[in-house]
Amino acid sequence: MPNLIYQYNAQRFRPRADGEQELLLFVAPAADIRTWAGVPRKAFDYQHGFQRTLNPARVKDVAQYFRESPRNISPTSVVVGFTGAVEMKILGEELDGIEPVQVTITLPDYTKMSIEELTATVVGELRMRIPDEAGKVDQDLENRIADAVRLEDDEAVDSSFGIATGSEENTDSDSGLDSIADAHSYLADFYAQLRGFQEKAITWPDERQLREVLYSILRPAIIVDGQHRVFGGAVADPDMRFAICALPGSSWAESVYQFVVINQKAKPIKPAFLSSIIATSLNTTEIAEVYDRLRSSRIDVVRAETMERVNTDPSSPFRSTIDFEVEGSPGFLQFPGMARLVRDFQNIPRSAPVLLPNGEWDEAVEGDALDQFFAFWSGVKDYFDAADDRLWRRPTADNPNRLLMIVTLQEMQGLMLDSWADSRVFKLGLLADVREQARRYWDGFPSTFFTDEWRQKGLQTSTGRTIVRDAMLQTRRKLGEKNWSHRRLKLFSD
Amino acid sequence: MAAWLDLALLGDEATLTKAIQDLDGDGQGDALHSLAEAMGLSEMDITAGLIRVLVERVRPLALPATLWSRPIDSSEDPRPQIKSYFAKKGIPATRERMRAAYDLYVRFASERRDNVVKADDLRRCGFRCVHCGLAFCNEQLQDKVITSPFGNRGRDKLDALKPHWNAAEKMRKPTHDHEWPIATYGDNGQANLRVLCHGCNHGKENILALEQVKAWTGLVPRRAFVEPAPLDWTIFYAQLRHSPQCCLTGRTAADTELTVRLIDPEVAAVLGNLETIESRGI
Numbered sequence: 001m002p003n004l005i006y007q008y009n010a011q012r013f014r015p016r017a018d019g020e021q022e023l024l025l026f027v028a029p030a031a032d033i034r035t036w037a038g039v040p041r042k043a044f045d046y047q048h049g050f051q052r053t054l055n056p057a058r059v060k061d062v063a064q065y066f067r068e069s070p071r072n073i074s075p076t077s078v079v080v081g082f083t084g085a086v087e088m089k090i091l092g093e094e095l096d097g098i099e100p101v102q103v104t105i106t107l108p109d110y111t112k113m114s115i116e117e118l119t120a121t122v123v124g125e126l127r128m129r130i131p132d133e134a135g136k137v138d139q140d141l142e143n144r145i146a147d148a149v150r151l152e153d154d155e156a157v158d159s160s161f162g163i164a165t166g167s168e169e170n171t172d173s174d175s176g177l178d179s180i181a182d183a184h185s186y187l188a189d190f191y192a193q194l195r196g197f198q199e200k201a202i203t204w205p206d207e208r209q210l211r212e213v214l215y216s217i218l219r220p221a222i223i224v225d226g227q228h229r230v231f232g233g234a235v236a237d238p239d240m241r242f243a244i245c246a247l248p249g250s251s252w253a254e255s256v257y258q259f260v261v262i263n264q265k266a267k268p269i270k271p272a273f274l275s276s277i278i279a280t281s282l283n284t285t286e287i288a289e290v291y292d293r294l295r296s297s298r299i300d301v302v303r304a305e306t307m308e309r310v311n312t313d314p315s316s317p318f319r320s321t322i323d324f325e326v327e328g329s330p331g332f333l334q335f336p337g338m339a340r341l342v343r344d345f346q347n348i349p350r351s352a353p354v355l356l357p358n359g360e361w362d363e364a365v366e367g368d369a370l371d372q373f374f375a376f377w378s379g380v381k382d383y384f385d386a387a388d389d390r391l392w393r394r395p396t397a398d399n400p401n402r403l404l405m406i407v408t409l410q411e412m413q414g415l416m417l418d419s420w421a422d423s424r425v426f427k428l429g430l431l432a433d434v435r436e437q438a439r440r441y442w443d444g445f446p447s448t449f450f451t452d453e454w455r456q457k458g459l460q461t462s463t464g465r466t467i468v469r470d471a472m473l474q475t476r477r478k479l480g481e482k483n484w485s486h487r488r489l490k491l492f493s494d
Numbered sequence: 495m496a497a498w499l500d501l502a503l504l505g506d507e508a509t510l511t512k513a514i515q516d517l518d519g520d521g522q523g524d525a526l527h528s529l530a531e532a533m534g535l536s537e538m539d540i541t542a543g544l545i546r547v548l549v550e551r552v553r554p555l556a557l558p559a560t561l562w563s564r565p566i567d568s569s570e571d572p573r574p575q576i577k578s579y580f581a582k583k584g585i586p587a588t589r590e591r592m593r594a595a596y597d598l599y600v601r602f603a604s605e606r607r608d609n610v611v612k613a614d615d616l617r618r619c620g621f622r623c624v625h626c627g628l629a630f631c632n633e634q635l636q637d638k639v640i641t642s643p644f645g646n647r648g649r650d651k652l653d654a655l656k657p658h659w660n661a662a663e664k665m666r667k668p669t670h671d672h673e674w675p676i677a678t679y680g681d682n683g684q685a686n687l688r689v690l691c692h693g694c695n696h697g698k699e700n701i702l703a704l705e706q707v708k709a710w711t712g713l714v715p716r717r718a719f720v721e722p723a724p725l726d727w728t729i730f731y732a733q734l735r736h737s738p739q740c741c742l743t744g745r746t747a748a749d750t751e752l753t754v755r756l757i758d759p760e761v762a763a764v765l766g767n768l769e770t771i772e773s774r775g776i
Binding site: 038039054060067238 | 566
């Protein structure tokens, strides 16, 4: 199969005299960029890390804008990371630290490959990128394929993957930077999925969609910023030219990092920012005024206000623990995860109305939902604080613990509410009672459960969550049993 | 030369189809001539209308099937597909042809969007429906908080034929019309948007081919004969599309309100028995 070859004259320079990183500046037509650069796509699990990939509605808008008039151009540059083999030939003398070079990008015409060939190529690529994980998958292929299918089914519910829709769901996904740490596990899942297709254990998905995901892995570049401009431009006028700023020799991780950083900046203000900006720069009256104005502009401020209270209310056990994603913020519990924890609790009238005297938050319950939330968690805190005073603290290398982690908190809360609802022995009412019941729930639970090393990874996934919850459930059930230790559970083993 | 009448009097589909099929070359020529004469059209008009419909019928064959369904965010370049499709059909892929094919694909990839009529749009069209010249007065612009240069209209016109004066206020409000409907191949670009009154937009309907046919043949719904005036929206629209200026003064929708009148009061209100005239007032 003949290769596709693209050549551009570029200028190469180092933005920082004492830095290693080089940059390339050149000009390329939109359709070219679309062919040699990939955009991380939604659709498969490994992409949880990307906040915004390609939004077709936005591509259409941009295309329409460029089509309106030939005067409509994009004066800002598109940022790409060269992750694959790109050749550079020096064309002339360096002047003022700027070197003229010829950039040659060579890639096979992937569109001519069958889906089977393409998949095989990506499988090979992933074996190089994540050799250990891929090896493990291959050793335990059947189970890993089954896991990947389950994961896919569970995650299919939220197919938006954080594509900006302005809906509340959007900001609920974990932050991109956070998820990158786990990118390898998603890639391993994706690898298992591909192996599943190959082994015919899973039905091949929509070919077009799969192809795009495979292209994005194989192409020698990633569009870090400007993906909508490139795609919209290529649709409106394939020959339309863009200024490109490229990071040569960029690792895949580096490109993804830049992608997330830049794209997060382009996002609408997240509630976490909203809270911190408002709370740190205004007085009480001004805050009320601003919230009113934001509310009338239909910006979701309820969550921001709620989280502000969780972080500052003297009766909140999570005081000063919320990460508002600004420099200097002492918090460490991620805003979206904590917001979900609160929301799940507030949702009791829908998820477990049997826990409330009248099935809703009314006068029969002392205080409001948030007061109850504080009492509930204060009870949990009382127990673990007494058991080991290092537990209700920020986990660090010196103080490794797994209690104050989003996954743990969400599963603990789910477990407690479910078992209360199932047993029908207790209803939320007086704050003091709630606190006491929550404390008693954990009576006898070994604090070492949270200080021992959890060897299972990828706990944010639905499979991982099930493991955490099962482990807590088992440990509680077997309290006091001889010859039994939580350390035998899957959570604590490789 | 009453072939048109003999055909029109045939009562059922089977008999009519057989009668048309039985026409020989001369018979077809006579029938066409007679039909054209009865409707006040030239034979060229009829052939042009027919070609127009057939173009719509053939258009889906202009691009490879995969392209009609290509997602806008696909990274595969559609141009090689177009090229190989043309090659397969034995048609040279000239630069202009490639450009036009690509344009067709892009327009088609557009999705319908409601475009609100703004003050600038109204200024551009002189605060009139581009099709029938209906002046948008303050009454029609109330919910937009825009002041009309025509001020208040006050009383509606008395016009038995123009459907706008015999319908709810809504039908006289300005709307954005996609001249080439999104349902077929139009897009949301400025060039494809026109300000029409709701009535004319409604009369145009959404199906391009049908609309084009109606402009020439004016298919009349049954109820238009049974109920006394006003005209059916589609007939009114078709008449103005066919004859867009006053037959007496030559003025167009750009500067007057157009309506229609019957040429022969004894004949039904169908195309061929209508002429476009301007109405007094605004």
